[in-house]
Amino acid sequence: MAKSGSRLGAGRPAHRLKAENASALDVAYLSRHGHLDAGNWKRLYWQQYGEVQMEGLVKAFDDHITVDIGLSTHWIGLTQTPCHLGGYRRWFICPMCSNRMGMLYMRHGRFACRQCQRISYQSQSGDAEDRLIWQYHTLLHKISNKKLQPLRSRARISNKFLEVAWQYDAMLDEAMSRIVMAAATGC
Numbered sequence: 311m312a313k314s315g316s317r318l319g320a321g322r323p324a325h326r327l328k329a330e331n332a333s334a335l336d337v338a339y340l341s342r343h344g345h346l347d348a349g350n351w352k353r354l355y356w357q358q359y360g361e362v363q364m365e366g367l368v369k370a371f372d373d374h375i376t377v378d379i380g381l382s383t384h385w386i387g388l389t390q391t392p393c394h395l396g397g398y399r400r401w402f403i404c405p406m407c408s409n410r411m412g413m414l415y416m417r418h419g420r421f422a423c424r425q426c427q428r429i430s431y432q433s434q435s436g437d438a439e440d441r442l443i444w445q446y447h448t449l450l451h452k453i454s455n456k457k458l459q460p461l462r463s464r465a466r467i468s469n470k471f472l473e474v475a476w477q478y479d480a481m482l483d484e485a486m487s488r489i490v491m492a493a494a495t496g497c
């Protein structure tokens with residue numbers, strides 16, 4: 311595991327969430343780099359803040375891929391739609407809702423679409439983003455002051471922190487993926 315290069319001295323929970331959060335699968339990226347061509351076995355590295363957070367092995371078959379990460383294998387169906395100018399565009403089939411998706415996200419040890427993973431879009435408004443950032447730093451501060459709380463409320467605070475840290479990172483991730491998606495061409 312890469313050493314923690316985390317911002318603001320965030321503790322281990324945040325680091326774990328970041329690693330998970332970094333592990334989005336982008337069908338356009340995989341398609342461009344040959345990861346979806348049947349028969350190919352290709353390594354995939356998830357980076358964040360310049361560090362490799364996780365790696366996997368993508369094995370491509372006709373109608374699905376498998377992604378081996380550590381000891382687990384994730385099975386993800388593929389489909390395609392024709393483009394106006396010929397050729398076709400590939401899609402993942404979300405393992406949970408079976409909808410056609412361009413991006414899947416790792417959370418709770420499985421890949422699924424943003425809706426199934428309950429990653430909300432609502433943090434797009436400036437107010438909501440500000441609130442989330444404030445909440446994140448407040449909880450981070452509480453967590454760092456361990457002596458202040460009895461054990462039971464520490465557990466509650468750290469659960470809350472996990473949830474907020476996830477949303478916080480999802481927000482950053484979404485901002486990044488907007489940039490990536492804008493750069494990606496396709497039909």
Ligand SMILES: [Zn+2]
Pocket residue numbers: 404405406407408409422423424425426427
């Ligand atoms: Zn889904």
